[in-house]
Amino acid sequence: MKRMSRIAILASGRGSNLQAVLDAIDAGLLDAEIVGVFSDKPSAPALKRVANDLRWSADAKSFPFREAFDAELADAVNKCRPDWIICAGYLRILSTAFVERFRGRLLNIHPSLLPKYRGLHTHARAIEAGDAEHGASVHFVIPELDAGAVVAQVVVPVQPGDSPETLAARVLPGEHALLLATLQLTCAGRLTERDGVIVIDGHPLFTPLHLDCAGNLA
Ligand code: GRF
Numbered sequence: 001m002k003r004m005s006r007i008a009i010l011a012s013g014r015g016s017n018l019q020a021v022l023d024a025i026d027a028g029l030l031d032a033e034i035v036g037v038f039s040d041k042p043s044a045p046a047l048k049r050v051a052n053d054l055r056w057s058a059d060a061k062s063f064p065f066r067e068a069f070d071a072e073l074a075d076a077v078n079k080c081r082p083d084w085i086i087c088a089g090y091l092r093i094l095s096t097a098f099v100e101r102f103r104g105r106l107l108n109i110h111p112s113l114l115p116k117y118r119g120l121h122t123h124a125r126a127i128e129a130g131d132a133e134h135g136a137s138v139h140f141v142i143p144e145l146d147a148g149a150v151v152a153q154v155v156v157p158v159q160p161g162d163s164p165e166t167l168a169a170r171v172l173p174g175e176h177a178l179l180l181a182t183l184q185l186t187c188a189g190r191l192t193e194r195d196g197v198i199v200i201d202g203h204p205l206f207t208p209l210h211l212d213c214a215g216n217l218a
Pocket residue numbers: 011012013014015016017018046088089090109110111136175
């Protein structure tokens with residue numbers, strides 16, 4: 001029998017994506033367990049969503065440089081033996097050493113239709129550009145920011161009069177569904193990455209999967 005996948009989550013803020021994963025596990029929709037939640041901000045609300053013994057945090061600002069913090073973070077993550085490490089609202093750029101240590105099982109959810117709008121303020125940038133559509137992407141993490149192979153995307157319309165806040169609120173449920181659908185594939189052992197190429201059910205994926213109205217990836 002296939003064992004349950006072990007998922008570690010990196011989060012800096014409220015943790016609604018983490019909560020979506022926890023709810024899916026509780027509802028029997030995802031054959032996985034959360035084995036640790038890690039934060040660069042000890043006050044992050046995300047940490048409170050799991051039991052004490054699953055929480056790890058340190059104030060990144062108290063470390064002399066990025067690599068020093070990331071080395072401690074990496075050791076803590078490694079200790080919980082995760083199959084998958086998910087950046088879900090993790091707002092620090094990961095050092096190359098961290099990314100290389102976990103490469104191939106490190107995913108990020110990013111609120112834009114990558115390759116558009118890497119980095120911050122994605123909703124404001126989409127509105128400013130006059131885009132008709134915005135959305136979110138799940139991608140493998142490589143050292144270059146938000147530049148790894150995109151696994152899957154969800155598209156959301158931009159509506160007249162949208163502010164960054166209203167648009168973000170429309171994208172967020174899509175993010176939750178997208179992350180769950182992607183994790184269902186990874187945890188079932190159907191999706192891997194080799195040398196920058198995503199392989200699904202043994203076949204290379206040349207364009208990202210898209211979430212349909214039923215919340216399935218196609
Ligand atoms: C999400 O929009 C995520 O895509 C972005 O930060 C936000 C985090 O939300 N990177 P939450 O902390 O999961 O609620």
